[in-house]
Amino acid sequence: MTYSRQADFGTPEAHSDKAVTLTVDGRPVTVPAGTTVMRAAAEIGTAIPKLCATDSLKQFGSCRLCLVEIDGARGTPASCTTPVAEGMVVHTQTPRLQKLRKGVMELYISDHPLDCLTCAANGDCELQDQAGAVGLRDVRYGKEGATHLGQAKDQSNPYFDFDPSKCIVCSRCVRACDEVQGTLALTIEGRGFGSKVSAGLASDDFLGSECVSCGACVQACPTATLSEKSLIEIGTPERAVVTTCAYCGVGCTFRAEMRGEQLVRMVPWKDGKANRGHSCVKGRFAWGYATHKERITRPMIRASIDQPWREVSWDEAFAHAASELKRIQAKYGRRSVGGITSSRCTNEETFLVQKLIRAGFGNNNVDTCARVCHSPTGYGLKTTFGTSAGTQDFDSVMQADVILVIGANPTDGHPVFASRMKRRLRPKNGQPGARLIVVDPRRTDLVRSPHIEAAHHLPLRPGTNVAVLTAMAHTIVTEGLADEAFVRERCDWDEYQEWAEFVSRPENSPETLAAVTLVDPAELRGAARLYATGGNAAIYYGLGVTEHSQGSSTVMAIANLAMATGNIGRPGVGVNPLRGQNNVQGACDMGSFPHELSGYRHVSDPDARALFEADWGVAIDPEPGLRIPNMLDAAVDGAFKALYVQGEDILQSDPNTSHVAAGLAAMECVIVQDLFLNETANYAHIFLPGSTFLEKDGTFTNAERRIQPVRKVMEPLNGHADWEVTQLLARALGLDWNYRHPSEVMDEIARLTPSFAGVSFARLDELGSIQWPANDKAPDGTPVMHIDGFVRGKGKFVVTDYVPTDEKTGPRYPLLLTTGRILSHYNVGAQTRRTANTAWHPEDRLEIHPVDAEDRGLKDGDWVRLASRAGETSLRALVTDRVAPGVVYTTFHHPQTQANVVTTDYSDWATNCPEYKVTAVQVSPSNGPSHWQEDYEALSERARRIETAEAAE
Amino acid sequence: MNSQERLVYMANQIARNVATQPEPQAIVAVADHIKAFWDPRMKAMILAAPEGLTPVARAAVERLRTVQ
Ligand code: SF4
Ligand code: SF4
């Protein structure tokens, strides 16, 4: 395969039912009305020369290179701004046009360095291409006089350079930052000859500016002015493979552009239905961890965790692991072992791990990291709607009139989707944008950003989501705003009436509940009215909803609200969980929970079990297994002794670190499979090196249920893809597994899971991606769910009573800590910390309101001690009024901070999802790291020692 | 909290969250929840030592004993 850029049609696709036929250079073409002449020509393969146009941006019409002649029209109109008309006759190449274009090109080139041979973009430069296309052979002027050459480069961004000497001021970058990303970091400064691109103030460089390093401007730049540093270093790619980002639940698809086995750059794929050609700093640039020097590529074992690691062969590692697991099961019983699947690995890998546990270990002790993030989504949406997944595709947001964001910070957590949402929130072509309601203790970026202002921000006290949603429901029901016709037709009417009676009680009014929620009742009523009556209303929520003692109740309260207002079952509405890790949805779908087989069928269901038993030839335990926190409790009790963890770092990501540490320390065999010696590996006895998403085939499923291919572009550094490692472990345990390729695993999944019946690698190659359910009824998948009826039949209203958390503030712990994440880092940061993304977030900081800071004599940047009933840590303060008085906020990306040392083990009543979002704490001045941090530092140094191997394989 | 105490806490927490239902339904809801989501050892532990349970949770555990 040779390399070529993705086709550029010059201007965005037009949507219209009306078709228009015209001829371009004598060839007929039919396109939707509203299409530009440039795009119509491109559709039949005619590339009209252009510089300022690209199909990700609105047409601009500044470079005058794309001139055409149209029969009967005067002059030479710009094809990028001229819409097609029926019967139009267009000529793209005439002597007159040629002359005009040459003149334009000459002006550009006269002010452009002619170092094409040594330029990073050589062969990948539109200016160069266009000079060729217009037949430019000679440049008459510019040899003396003022030019823009020789200006200093801005190399502050760790991933791309800005070389102003090469800029042709086409403003594609400025428009990309505005239209695609929505950050508006760039401007064109000055006018005429003096105009140039600038990242804010004259003194600003890219790193110091508002720029979030999404790469949209780099993508849009037709010259080498904005170029990836990796491209400058390595050279142009020679092939491209489409694959899926392994970071977050948006699931952006990229072209991995390769030179040999070296990755040159990741370029967002324009045909990707989740990202539509956009990306964020993580997926676009932060892949350097894949070849980081700390990556472990050989298996290691040790007898106890105070010994150094010893490198061994794969065979020895598997034989040892198998004998340990067998020994432990013989001694402590069949249920004394278990495993954890990864929300970062592929569906196929996850499926195999849970199969290994159910079929090989003979119990259901399998859980996944989704336990600590979205398990309440599974419980809540399954109970109310009948299926554990979001109801819409991402495109749906473009048809929303009201957007309610609760407990989510999409600009940081789901940046590419946030850009899409912002596009809908901003006014467009004179039409107002969608209206926005934000329910969040913090004033997130979305509340106020360029051209966007939330209609309502409800800064609730952490832990009172249910009370706020009940008060909204109270307003809707008592003011007669419910859509009773919808409810009568689609939901259980009796259950609705019980619910309506409950929410209508005076004790559930916004005025009464304000005492606990601290939300202004008038503002809350306004938000409820807007949600119920503002047209299509869509709810987007995140971990600020689920990670509470009432996480499941909150999810059900959200579902109640959507059903009561008829906002379900069509584009533009719905209930949409924003998932954290790339494959959280997939991990849940694949049967990673201890009570469920793939496709959300309870293990006590004899029919479901029979299906698996027939296929796998073993009996499946009808009793649910242990969830992660239960495993740790059982370990401390001495009843749970061995754990196989694939691609998760529970020590850092799970709450109450010292309890997790105690549980792990009580086990006799902990097997960790990962890229790096993560924190959990400090307690491990067997380390199996993992592979990155670049090194394997498989699929991920994003937050909109979209199954997308992951494609191998290089050989695994560790020798095996993760699914192979699991298979080899299974074989060592005596299971006769013979998968030759992940596609065979997918075939098994499809065979055993009704909602995946129509999924196969061949279908995915054909369609690009598929949203489940995909089966005979919906062969191409299902973008919007519950259209004609709920999956469970009638929608179920569940009364959700506000039950305050037992984690209460008091004199010793007067503040509420809530946790979150930021854009440039991902989860526990194991990958992003091993990239240049550290330029943006070198440490976790504690956000604290100025009043609380002053009470404690704290200044911005001071070291503070953060203490809860569970433990204490220290970090530096960031004084800001983004958080309300009484609330503090931090992230958990860095192991030095160990924010989870302070989080407690309170959890959601239905799923045991930990209550990360509420911890009572005290903050006080400190001089540096806490005892725990120092002890832990020493321990991990000891635990990470690797003995130099004498005997090689 | 040790494991036993935590199980009692969890059962009571489930009961509190279904408390708006009439008592007989609430008891069934708690019992069904424990049956569906707790592993056999957890069930055995709470059956063996139901001290500290609130009335609804206690009745739910008794119900589990009879239906199991
Ligand atoms: S990288 Fe993204 S945010 Fe930064 S200037 Fe370019 S388009 Fe704007
Ligand atoms: S930096 Fe690139 S995209 Fe921006 S104005 Fe200059 S040439 Fe155009």
Ligand code: SF4
């Ligand atoms: S991290 Fe998320 S938003 Fe960013 S590129 Fe990857 S999938 Fe897209």
Ligand code: FES
């Ligand atoms: S491409 Fe049409 S004016 Fe620049």
